Amino acid sequence: MASLKELRNRIDSVKQTRKITSAMKLVAASKLKRAQEQAEASRPFADRMSAMLANLAAGVRDLPDAPRLLGGTGSDETHLIVVATADRGLCGGFNSSIVRGVRRRVTALQAEGKQVKLMLVGRKGRDMLRREFGDIIVEYVDGIAGKRRVDFGDAQLIADKILERFDAGEFDVCTLVFNKFKSAITQVLTFKQLIPVEPPVRDEEAAAEGGALYEFEPSEERILDELLPRNLAIQIFGALLENSASEQGARMAAMDSATRNAGDMIHRLTLSYNRQRQAQITKELIEIISGAEAV
Amino acid sequence: MADNTLRFELVAPERLLASEEVDMVVLPGSEGDFGVLPQHAPFLSLLRPGVIGIYRGDKLERRIFVAGGFAEVNGQGCIVLGEAAEPVDELDAEKARQALRNAEEDLADAKEPSESERERLERAIRVAQARLEAAEAA
Numbered sequence: 001m002a003s004l005k006e007l008r009n010r011i012d013s014v015k016q017t018r019k020i021t022s023a024m025k026l027v028a029a030s031k032l033k034r035a036q037e038q039a040e041a042s043r044p045f046a047d048r049m050s051a052m053l054a055n056l057a058a059g060v061r062d063l064p065d066a067p068r069l070l071g072g073t074g075s076d077e078t079h080l081i082v083v084a085t086a087d088r089g090l091c092g093g094f095n096s097s098i099v100r101g102v103r104r105r106v107t108a109l110q111a112e113g114k115q116v117k118l119m120l121v122g123r124k125g126r127d128m129l130r131r132e133f134g135d136i137i138v139e140y141v142d143g144i145a146g147k148r149r150v151d152f153g154d155a156q157l158i159a160d161k162i163l164e165r166f167d168a169g170e171f172d173v174c175t176l177v178f179n180k181f182k183s184a185i186t187q188v189l190t191f192k193q194l195i196p197v198e199p200p201v202r203d204e205e206a207a208a209e210g211g212a213l214y215e216f217e218p219s220e221e222r223i224l225d226e227l228l229p230r231n232l233a234i235q236i237f238g239a240l241l242e243n244s245a246s247e248q249g250a251r252m253a254a255m256d257s258a259t260r261n262a263g264d265m266i267h268r269l270t271l272s273y274n275r276q277r278q279a280q281i282t283k284e285l286i287e288i289i290s291g292a293e294a295v
Numbered sequence: 296m297a298d299n300t301l302r303f304e305l306v307a308p309e310r311l312l313a314s315e316e317v318d319m320v321v322l323p324g325s326e327g328d329f330g331v332l333p334q335h336a337p338f339l340s341l342l343r344p345g346v347i348g349i350y351r352g353d354k355l356e357r358r359i360f361v362a363g364g365f366a367e368v369n370g371q372g373c374i375v376l377g378e379a380a381e382p383v384d385e386l387d388a389e390k391a392r393q394a395l396r397n398a399e400e401d402l403a404d405a406k407e408p409s410e411s412e413r414e415r416l417e418r419a420i421r422v423a424q425a426r427l428e429a430a431e432a433a
Binding site (some may be wrong): 038041042044045048049052055056152155164214215216217218220222223226227230233234237 | 304306307308309310311324325326329336337338339340341365367369374376411
Protein backbone atom coordinates (compact mmCIF):
# COMPACT_ATOMS: atom_id res chain seq x y z
CA MET A 1 0.00 0.00 0.00
CA ALA A 2 1.31 3.41 -0.97
CA SER A 3 2.15 5.82 1.77
CA LEU A 4 0.09 8.92 2.41
CA LYS A 5 2.72 11.15 0.86
CA GLU A 6 2.89 9.02 -2.26
CA LEU A 7 -0.87 9.14 -2.61
CA ARG A 8 -0.87 12.90 -2.20
CA ASN A 9 1.72 13.22 -4.93
CA ARG A 10 -0.25 10.96 -7.25
CA ILE A 11 -3.38 13.02 -6.71
CA ASP A 12 -1.53 16.25 -7.42
CA SER A 13 0.00 14.88 -10.56
CA VAL A 14 -3.30 13.55 -11.90
CA LYS A 15 -4.83 16.93 -11.18
CA GLN A 16 -2.15 18.61 -13.26
CA THR A 17 -2.77 16.19 -16.07
CA ARG A 18 -6.45 16.88 -15.91
CA LYS A 19 -5.79 20.60 -16.21
CA ILE A 20 -3.74 20.02 -19.33
CA THR A 21 -6.22 17.68 -20.98
CA SER A 22 -9.15 19.95 -20.28
CA ALA A 23 -7.25 22.94 -21.67
CA MET A 24 -6.39 20.90 -24.76
CA LYS A 25 -10.01 19.99 -25.13
CA LEU A 26 -11.06 23.63 -25.09
CA VAL A 27 -8.37 24.59 -27.57
CA ALA A 28 -9.38 21.74 -29.86
CA ALA A 29 -13.01 22.81 -29.63
CA SER A 30 -12.25 26.32 -30.77
CA LYS A 31 -9.91 25.11 -33.49
CA LEU A 32 -12.56 22.67 -34.59
CA LYS A 33 -15.01 25.49 -35.01
CA ARG A 34 -12.60 27.39 -37.18
CA ALA A 35 -11.65 24.36 -39.22
CA GLN A 36 -15.28 23.51 -39.74
CA GLU A 37 -16.06 27.02 -40.90
CA GLN A 38 -13.18 26.92 -43.32
CA ALA A 39 -14.26 23.55 -44.65
CA GLU A 40 -17.76 24.85 -45.19
CA ALA A 41 -16.57 28.04 -46.84
CA SER A 42 -14.55 26.10 -49.36
CA ARG A 43 -17.39 23.84 -50.35
CA PRO A 44 -19.09 26.16 -52.89
CA PHE A 45 -15.96 26.30 -55.02
CA ALA A 46 -15.55 22.54 -55.05
CA ASP A 47 -19.23 22.07 -55.88
CA ARG A 48 -19.19 24.55 -58.75
CA MET A 49 -16.00 23.06 -60.05
CA SER A 50 -17.39 19.53 -60.05
CA ALA A 51 -20.46 20.76 -61.85
CA MET A 52 -18.36 22.50 -64.47
CA LEU A 53 -16.16 19.46 -64.84
CA ALA A 54 -19.18 17.21 -65.19
CA ASN A 55 -20.46 19.36 -68.03
CA LEU A 56 -17.14 19.24 -69.78
CA ALA A 57 -16.21 15.67 -69.11
CA ALA A 58 -19.46 14.28 -70.41
CA GLY A 59 -18.49 15.26 -73.93
CA VAL A 60 -14.83 14.40 -73.87
CA ARG A 61 -14.44 11.28 -71.79
CA ASP A 62 -15.14 8.76 -74.46
CA LEU A 63 -12.89 10.29 -77.07
CA PRO A 64 -9.72 8.30 -77.65
CA ASP A 65 -7.52 11.35 -77.12
CA ALA A 66 -9.11 12.33 -73.82
CA PRO A 67 -6.63 13.92 -71.42
CA ARG A 68 -4.79 11.29 -69.40
CA LEU A 69 -5.84 12.84 -66.14
CA LEU A 70 -9.39 12.07 -67.11
CA GLY A 71 -9.08 8.87 -69.10
CA GLY A 72 -6.19 7.31 -67.22
CA THR A 73 -3.06 5.77 -68.69
CA GLY A 74 -4.83 2.65 -69.76
CA SER A 75 -3.25 0.52 -67.08
CA ASP A 76 -3.42 0.25 -63.31
CA GLU A 77 -0.12 -1.39 -62.54
CA THR A 78 1.36 1.27 -60.31
CA HIS A 79 -0.58 2.96 -57.57
CA LEU A 80 0.33 6.14 -55.76
CA ILE A 81 -1.34 6.52 -52.40
CA VAL A 82 -1.31 9.98 -50.88
CA VAL A 83 -1.70 9.71 -47.12
CA ALA A 84 -2.84 12.79 -45.24
CA THR A 85 -2.32 12.60 -41.48
CA ALA A 86 -1.83 15.09 -38.68
CA ASP A 87 1.47 16.45 -37.45
CA ARG A 88 0.59 15.90 -33.84
CA GLY A 89 -0.67 13.04 -31.77
CA LEU A 90 -2.99 13.01 -28.77
CA CYS A 91 -6.03 12.87 -30.97
CA GLY A 92 -7.42 9.43 -30.27
CA GLY A 93 -7.53 7.00 -33.13
CA PHE A 94 -7.27 9.70 -35.78
CA ASN A 95 -3.81 8.90 -37.12
CA SER A 96 -3.80 5.21 -36.39
CA SER A 97 -7.06 4.62 -38.23
CA ILE A 98 -5.61 6.24 -41.34
CA VAL A 99 -2.41 4.27 -41.04
CA ARG A 100 -4.28 1.04 -40.49
CA GLY A 101 -6.39 1.67 -43.59
CA VAL A 102 -3.32 2.42 -45.66
CA ARG A 103 -1.55 -0.67 -44.44
CA ARG A 104 -4.49 -2.82 -45.42
CA ARG A 105 -4.80 -1.19 -48.84
CA VAL A 106 -1.10 -1.50 -49.57
CA THR A 107 -1.03 -5.15 -48.59
CA ALA A 108 -4.09 -5.88 -50.68
CA LEU A 109 -2.64 -4.14 -53.72
CA GLN A 110 0.70 -5.82 -53.34
CA ALA A 111 -1.01 -9.17 -53.05
CA GLU A 112 -2.57 -8.47 -56.44
CA GLY A 113 0.91 -7.95 -57.80
CA LYS A 114 0.57 -4.20 -58.23
CA GLN A 115 3.29 -1.76 -57.46
CA VAL A 116 2.54 0.73 -54.71
CA LYS A 117 4.15 4.04 -53.92
CA LEU A 118 3.37 6.26 -50.99
CA MET A 119 3.35 10.00 -50.68
CA LEU A 120 2.98 11.20 -47.12
CA VAL A 121 1.57 14.43 -45.85
CA GLY A 122 1.86 15.02 -42.12
CA ARG A 123 4.48 13.93 -39.64
CA LYS A 124 2.53 11.27 -37.76
CA GLY A 125 1.86 9.21 -40.83
CA ARG A 126 5.52 9.22 -41.69
CA ASP A 127 6.53 8.15 -38.20
CA MET A 128 4.16 5.23 -38.26
CA LEU A 129 4.69 4.05 -41.83
CA ARG A 130 8.39 4.64 -42.21
CA ARG A 131 9.55 1.43 -40.64
CA GLU A 132 7.22 -0.86 -42.50
CA PHE A 133 7.04 0.79 -45.90
CA GLY A 134 10.21 2.90 -45.92
CA ASP A 135 11.25 1.59 -49.31
CA ILE A 136 8.06 2.56 -51.12
CA ILE A 137 7.70 6.06 -49.71
CA VAL A 138 8.53 8.35 -52.60
CA GLU A 139 7.81 11.70 -51.08
CA TYR A 140 7.13 13.34 -47.77
CA VAL A 141 5.50 16.76 -47.62
CA ASP A 142 6.15 18.51 -44.37
CA GLY A 143 4.72 21.29 -42.33
CA ILE A 144 1.19 21.51 -43.62
CA ALA A 145 -1.08 19.97 -41.06
CA GLY A 146 0.72 21.80 -38.27
CA LYS A 147 -0.24 25.19 -39.63
CA ARG A 148 -2.93 27.28 -38.07
CA ARG A 149 -5.13 27.06 -41.11
CA VAL A 150 -4.91 25.11 -44.28
CA ASP A 151 -3.69 27.23 -47.14
CA PHE A 152 -4.76 26.69 -50.72
CA GLY A 153 -1.14 27.13 -51.76
CA ASP A 154 -0.25 23.99 -49.82
CA ALA A 155 -2.83 21.98 -51.68
CA GLN A 156 -1.52 23.41 -54.93
CA LEU A 157 1.98 22.35 -53.94
CA ILE A 158 0.92 18.77 -53.30
CA ALA A 159 -1.05 18.73 -56.54
CA ASP A 160 1.99 19.98 -58.45
CA LYS A 161 4.14 17.24 -56.99
CA ILE A 162 1.59 14.60 -57.92
CA LEU A 163 1.25 15.96 -61.44
CA GLU A 164 4.99 16.06 -61.92
CA ARG A 165 5.24 12.39 -61.05
CA PHE A 166 2.24 11.56 -63.18
CA ASP A 167 3.72 13.34 -66.18
CA ALA A 168 6.94 11.43 -65.63
CA GLY A 169 4.90 8.25 -65.87
CA GLU A 170 5.67 7.12 -62.35
CA PHE A 171 2.21 5.83 -61.57
CA ASP A 172 -1.15 5.08 -63.16
CA VAL A 173 -3.67 5.50 -60.39
CA CYS A 174 -3.59 7.99 -57.56
CA THR A 175 -5.66 7.66 -54.40
CA LEU A 176 -5.90 10.10 -51.54
CA VAL A 177 -6.51 8.85 -48.01
CA PHE A 178 -7.93 11.11 -45.34
CA ASN A 179 -10.51 11.26 -42.60
CA LYS A 180 -13.75 12.78 -43.70
CA PHE A 181 -15.39 14.93 -41.10
CA LYS A 182 -18.82 13.68 -40.18
CA SER A 183 -19.32 15.12 -36.73
CA ALA A 184 -17.10 16.12 -33.84
CA ILE A 185 -16.96 12.52 -32.68
CA THR A 186 -17.15 10.56 -35.90
CA GLN A 187 -14.69 10.61 -38.73
CA VAL A 188 -14.93 8.40 -41.74
CA LEU A 189 -11.79 7.00 -43.28
CA THR A 190 -12.04 7.84 -46.95
CA PHE A 191 -10.18 6.66 -50.03
CA LYS A 192 -10.65 9.07 -52.86
CA GLN A 193 -9.43 8.37 -56.34
CA LEU A 194 -7.76 11.44 -57.79
CA ILE A 195 -6.31 10.11 -61.02
CA PRO A 196 -7.94 9.17 -63.28
CA VAL A 197 -10.65 11.57 -62.26
CA GLU A 198 -13.89 9.92 -61.39
CA PRO A 199 -16.16 12.20 -63.30
CA PRO A 200 -18.82 13.69 -61.10
CA VAL A 201 -22.32 12.82 -62.16
CA ARG A 202 -24.00 15.67 -63.91
CA ASP A 203 -27.18 16.55 -62.14
CA GLU A 204 -30.34 16.02 -64.14
CA GLU A 205 -31.50 19.58 -63.94
CA ALA A 206 -28.38 20.95 -65.54
CA ALA A 207 -28.46 18.22 -68.16
CA ALA A 208 -32.02 19.07 -69.05
CA GLU A 209 -30.85 22.63 -69.49
CA GLY A 210 -28.94 21.45 -72.51
CA GLY A 211 -25.45 21.31 -71.09
CA ALA A 212 -24.04 20.05 -74.37
CA LEU A 213 -24.80 23.34 -76.05
CA TYR A 214 -22.03 25.21 -74.32
CA GLU A 215 -19.74 27.40 -76.29
CA PHE A 216 -16.11 27.18 -75.33
CA GLU A 217 -13.41 29.74 -75.36
CA PRO A 218 -10.64 29.06 -76.26
CA SER A 219 -11.51 25.38 -76.82
CA GLU A 220 -12.95 22.52 -74.87
CA GLU A 221 -9.60 20.77 -74.67
CA ARG A 222 -7.70 23.83 -73.49
CA ILE A 223 -10.22 24.49 -70.76
CA LEU A 224 -10.06 20.87 -69.65
CA ASP A 225 -6.28 21.03 -69.63
CA GLU A 226 -6.49 23.91 -67.19
CA LEU A 227 -9.43 22.64 -65.24
CA LEU A 228 -8.20 19.14 -64.47
CA PRO A 229 -5.00 20.09 -62.61
CA ARG A 230 -6.92 22.81 -60.83
CA ASN A 231 -9.55 20.31 -59.87
CA LEU A 232 -6.88 18.08 -58.40
CA ALA A 233 -5.67 20.90 -56.18
CA ILE A 234 -9.21 21.65 -55.10
CA GLN A 235 -9.89 18.03 -54.22
CA ILE A 236 -6.74 17.93 -52.14
CA PHE A 237 -7.56 21.22 -50.53
CA GLY A 238 -10.99 19.96 -49.57
CA ALA A 239 -9.51 16.77 -48.17
CA LEU A 240 -6.94 18.67 -46.12
CA LEU A 241 -9.68 20.83 -44.68
CA GLU A 242 -11.80 17.82 -43.84
CA ASN A 243 -8.78 16.21 -42.30
CA SER A 244 -7.94 19.15 -40.10
CA ALA A 245 -11.53 19.42 -38.89
CA SER A 246 -11.51 15.68 -38.17
CA GLU A 247 -8.23 15.96 -36.33
CA GLN A 248 -9.55 18.64 -34.02
CA GLY A 249 -12.78 16.74 -33.52
CA ALA A 250 -10.90 13.56 -32.66
CA ARG A 251 -8.63 15.45 -30.30
CA MET A 252 -11.56 17.08 -28.61
CA ALA A 253 -13.26 13.73 -28.04
CA ALA A 254 -10.03 12.11 -26.86
CA MET A 255 -9.24 14.93 -24.45
CA ASP A 256 -12.78 14.96 -23.17
CA SER A 257 -12.61 11.33 -22.17
CA ALA A 258 -9.10 11.81 -20.80
CA THR A 259 -10.39 14.61 -18.60
CA ARG A 260 -13.20 12.43 -17.42
CA ASN A 261 -10.87 9.52 -16.69
CA ALA A 262 -8.58 11.81 -14.73
CA GLY A 263 -11.58 12.93 -12.68
CA ASP A 264 -12.50 9.31 -11.91
CA MET A 265 -8.97 8.56 -10.93
CA ILE A 266 -8.75 11.54 -8.62
CA HIS A 267 -11.95 10.40 -7.00
CA ARG A 268 -10.62 6.90 -6.40
CA LEU A 269 -7.27 8.12 -5.15
CA THR A 270 -8.88 10.62 -2.78
CA LEU A 271 -11.06 7.86 -1.38
CA SER A 272 -8.14 5.60 -0.68
CA TYR A 273 -6.12 8.54 0.69
CA ASN A 274 -8.85 9.38 3.20
CA ARG A 275 -9.33 5.78 4.18
CA GLN A 276 -5.67 5.41 4.85
CA ARG A 277 -5.49 8.66 6.79
CA GLN A 278 -8.32 7.46 8.97
CA ALA A 279 -6.60 4.13 9.53
CA GLN A 280 -3.48 5.93 10.55
CA ILE A 281 -5.31 8.17 13.02
CA THR A 282 -7.04 5.15 14.53
CA LYS A 283 -3.73 3.39 14.80
CA GLU A 284 -2.13 6.34 16.55
CA LEU A 285 -5.05 6.62 18.96
CA ILE A 286 -4.75 2.96 19.84
CA GLU A 287 -1.06 3.43 20.47
CA ILE A 288 -1.69 6.38 22.79
CA ILE A 289 -4.47 4.63 24.68
CA SER A 290 -2.57 1.39 25.15
CA GLY A 291 0.46 3.44 26.15
CA ALA A 292 -1.63 5.24 28.78
CA GLU A 293 -3.08 1.93 30.03
CA ALA A 294 0.34 0.43 30.44
CA VAL A 295 1.46 3.19 32.77
CA MET B 296 -34.52 33.74 -61.71
CA ALA B 297 -35.74 37.11 -62.81
CA ASP B 298 -35.45 37.53 -66.57
CA ASN B 299 -33.92 40.94 -66.55
CA THR B 300 -31.14 40.46 -64.04
CA LEU B 301 -28.19 38.15 -63.99
CA ARG B 302 -27.28 35.93 -61.08
CA PHE B 303 -23.57 36.43 -60.57
CA GLU B 304 -21.39 34.31 -58.31
CA LEU B 305 -17.72 34.74 -57.64
CA VAL B 306 -16.13 31.85 -55.77
CA ALA B 307 -12.58 31.55 -54.52
CA PRO B 308 -11.13 28.28 -53.25
CA GLU B 309 -11.36 29.55 -49.68
CA ARG B 310 -14.82 31.07 -49.78
CA LEU B 311 -17.77 32.44 -51.68
CA LEU B 312 -16.93 36.07 -52.46
CA ALA B 313 -20.05 37.35 -54.13
CA SER B 314 -23.48 36.05 -54.92
CA GLU B 315 -25.86 38.69 -56.16
CA GLU B 316 -28.26 39.83 -58.84
CA VAL B 317 -26.59 42.21 -61.26
CA ASP B 318 -27.35 43.71 -64.66
CA MET B 319 -24.10 42.96 -66.40
CA VAL B 320 -20.63 41.63 -65.71
CA VAL B 321 -17.55 42.14 -67.84
CA LEU B 322 -15.03 39.32 -67.55
CA PRO B 323 -11.39 39.15 -68.64
CA GLY B 324 -11.58 36.12 -70.92
CA SER B 325 -8.38 34.52 -72.14
CA GLU B 326 -9.21 35.61 -75.68
CA GLY B 327 -10.40 39.07 -74.72
CA ASP B 328 -12.85 40.75 -72.40
CA PHE B 329 -16.47 39.83 -72.77
CA GLY B 330 -19.65 41.10 -71.23
CA VAL B 331 -22.38 38.86 -69.91
CA LEU B 332 -25.94 40.11 -69.94
CA PRO B 333 -29.01 38.29 -68.68
CA GLN B 334 -30.12 35.48 -71.03
CA HIS B 335 -26.61 34.95 -72.32
CA ALA B 336 -26.07 31.70 -74.20
CA PRO B 337 -24.33 28.87 -72.28
CA PHE B 338 -20.66 29.59 -72.36
CA LEU B 339 -17.46 28.38 -70.73
CA SER B 340 -14.26 30.35 -70.78
CA LEU B 341 -10.83 30.55 -69.29
CA LEU B 342 -9.97 33.80 -67.60
CA ARG B 343 -6.68 35.62 -67.79
CA PRO B 344 -5.43 37.76 -64.89
CA GLY B 345 -7.52 40.90 -65.02
CA VAL B 346 -10.42 42.84 -63.65
CA ILE B 347 -14.05 41.79 -63.37
CA GLY B 348 -16.49 44.66 -63.69
CA ILE B 349 -19.90 44.37 -62.06
CA TYR B 350 -22.59 46.65 -63.46
CA ARG B 351 -25.89 47.60 -61.96
CA GLY B 352 -28.03 49.74 -64.18
CA ASP B 353 -25.57 51.50 -66.46
CA LYS B 354 -23.12 52.12 -63.68
CA LEU B 355 -19.96 50.23 -62.95
CA GLU B 356 -20.57 49.23 -59.38
CA ARG B 357 -17.59 47.16 -58.36
CA ARG B 358 -14.32 46.06 -59.81
CA ILE B 359 -12.63 42.88 -58.64
CA PHE B 360 -9.22 41.64 -59.63
CA VAL B 361 -8.72 37.93 -60.33
CA ALA B 362 -5.46 36.14 -61.05
CA GLY B 363 -7.15 33.75 -63.44
CA GLY B 364 -9.80 31.10 -63.31
CA PHE B 365 -12.88 29.91 -65.15
CA ALA B 366 -16.22 31.40 -65.99
CA GLU B 367 -19.36 29.48 -66.70
CA VAL B 368 -22.51 31.06 -68.02
CA ASN B 369 -25.65 28.97 -68.06
CA GLY B 370 -29.37 29.28 -67.65
CA GLN B 371 -28.98 29.86 -63.94
CA GLY B 372 -26.51 32.70 -64.20
CA CYS B 373 -22.85 33.40 -64.36
CA ILE B 374 -20.36 31.61 -62.12
CA VAL B 375 -16.75 32.63 -61.86
CA LEU B 376 -14.22 30.35 -60.23
CA GLY B 377 -11.53 32.89 -59.52
CA GLU B 378 -8.11 32.75 -57.99
CA ALA B 379 -6.64 35.30 -55.63
CA ALA B 380 -9.62 37.61 -56.04
CA GLU B 381 -9.38 41.08 -54.51
CA PRO B 382 -11.48 44.19 -54.88
CA VAL B 383 -9.59 46.67 -57.04
CA ASP B 384 -9.75 49.52 -54.55
CA GLU B 385 -7.98 47.34 -52.00
CA LEU B 386 -5.04 46.80 -54.31
CA ASP B 387 -1.88 48.66 -53.44
CA ALA B 388 0.10 49.88 -56.44
CA GLU B 389 3.33 50.00 -54.49
CA LYS B 390 2.93 46.44 -53.27
CA ALA B 391 1.96 45.30 -56.75
CA ARG B 392 5.09 46.91 -58.19
CA GLN B 393 7.18 45.14 -55.57
CA ALA B 394 5.51 41.82 -56.33
CA LEU B 395 6.23 42.30 -60.02
CA ARG B 396 9.89 43.06 -59.30
CA ASN B 397 10.12 39.97 -57.11
CA ALA B 398 8.53 37.80 -59.76
CA GLU B 399 10.93 39.10 -62.39
CA GLU B 400 13.89 38.53 -60.14
CA ASP B 401 12.71 35.00 -59.44
CA LEU B 402 12.74 34.26 -63.13
CA ALA B 403 16.13 35.90 -63.63
CA ASP B 404 17.60 34.02 -60.68
CA ALA B 405 16.29 30.64 -61.71
CA LYS B 406 19.16 28.69 -63.19
CA GLU B 407 18.08 26.48 -66.02
CA PRO B 408 14.49 26.23 -64.91
CA SER B 409 12.60 23.20 -66.12
CA GLU B 410 9.81 23.90 -68.53
CA SER B 411 7.08 23.71 -65.91
CA GLU B 412 9.16 25.87 -63.58
CA ARG B 413 9.63 28.53 -66.24
CA GLU B 414 5.96 28.41 -67.08
CA ARG B 415 5.06 28.92 -63.44
CA LEU B 416 7.40 31.89 -63.06
CA GLU B 417 6.22 33.52 -66.25
CA ARG B 418 2.68 33.09 -65.11
CA ALA B 419 3.52 34.76 -61.80
CA ILE B 420 4.91 37.72 -63.76
CA ARG B 421 1.78 37.99 -65.89
CA VAL B 422 -0.37 37.97 -62.76
CA ALA B 423 1.82 40.60 -61.11
CA GLN B 424 1.68 42.79 -64.22
CA ALA B 425 -2.07 42.57 -64.43
CA ARG B 426 -2.39 43.37 -60.75
CA LEU B 427 -0.17 46.42 -61.12
CA GLU B 428 -2.17 47.65 -64.11
CA ALA B 429 -5.39 47.19 -62.22
CA ALA B 430 -4.00 48.98 -59.17
CA GLU B 431 -2.75 51.92 -61.21
CA ALA B 432 -5.98 52.25 -63.13
CA ALA B 433 -7.97 52.42 -59.91
